[in-house]
Amino acid sequence: MNEAIEKKDLQKFEKAFAKDRANIIAMNAVSSEGVNKAAMNVYKARNNQHAFNVEVESGKVCNQKQSGRCWMFASYNVMRLNVMEKLNLENMELSQAYPLFYDKLEKSNYFLENILATLDEPREGRVVSYLLTDPIGDGGQWDMFRSLTYKYGVVPQEVMPETAVSSATAELNKYLKTKLRGYACELRTAYEGGKKLEELRKDKEEMLNTIYRMLAISLGEPPKKFTWETRDKDKNFVQVKDITPQEFFKKYVEMDLDDFVTVINAPTADKPYGKTFTVQYLGSVRGEQYPVKYLNLPMEDLKELTIAQLKDNKAVWFGSDVGQFSDRRGGYLTLDSLGVDELFNTSFPMTKAERLDYGESLMTHAMVITGVE
Structure with missing residues (x-):
């Protein structure tokens, strides 16, 4: 031919x-x-x-709707089982709008810090072009959620319910991306004009103030303290009173997230088994000690670990x-x-x-x- x-x-x-x-x-x-x-x-x-001889109580199916929050929903589907067991609940959901707010705010800061870290890189170079391709999205990893949870805690869904925007994030993402790309342009232009890093960080503060305002208008402001009321399996009244999101996580989720390791199966020549890997510029919360990290293992090991965790009555977060x-x-x-x-x-x-x-x-x-x- x-x-x-x-x-x-x-x-x-x-x-x-x-x-x-x-x-x-x-x-x-x-x-x-x-x-x-x-x-x-x-x-x-x-x-x-859909029947198994080893099965973990999972609660009712949750719906992320038109959003990319699968990693949040999956994480909460692991965490909420502890709350259900502690309070003898038939079902409950942790608010997925709550971490969405802080994830967007943290990712905005993460993006702007990446822009500040690459001020000497050419705008048309691969690094800056990569950063500008998708300044902020809905997706994430287990380690990113661990950082969010330790910093901000969790709340029941009734305390911060879904909004039209949390259930369909495309419009908000569009305007956040537009704003962040504009901020990247401002920061790089100011740097080229002679502004120092300390001055640029002052500019960043005002930029994040605007991002916060956009998020609050779209999602509502997250609660700092709350009271939550529900009924258990036996129809008994349950009240959790005057508690912070961080306290709720410690008392009712009571999960040591450091006990969990992200393992992957990537049988490629450049990723030997038994080694850990990360992705540069992938993350959200600055200043935290939980970088995104994957331990590469053979598939048989992943199967064994999954079965062992299920037998320990713990659901398994996974990506596919x-x-x-x-x-x-x-x-x-x-x-x-x-x-x-x-x-x-x-x-x-x-x-x-x-x-x-x-x-x-x-x-x-x-x-x-x-x-x-």
């Missing part, structure tokens, strides 16, 4: 397609139902049943590439439920290492594992 697609090439493709009757059947099915629905292997799906072979209707993440290779009469032979190296896979969603068989 030559460099360009020629008419004779198209004729070969068309002839090969028409030659196999299965292609016509597949075309009709996919055109009507979509790829994943047409590729569903109903026999394999039957084997994926959730769009790969995912059946949203049935709630399955399995390689054999979707016969896409059979549907298209081809194969997808890349290994996990190759998918990571070539940008085909990355962590896109955080959830919790609550059961295993």
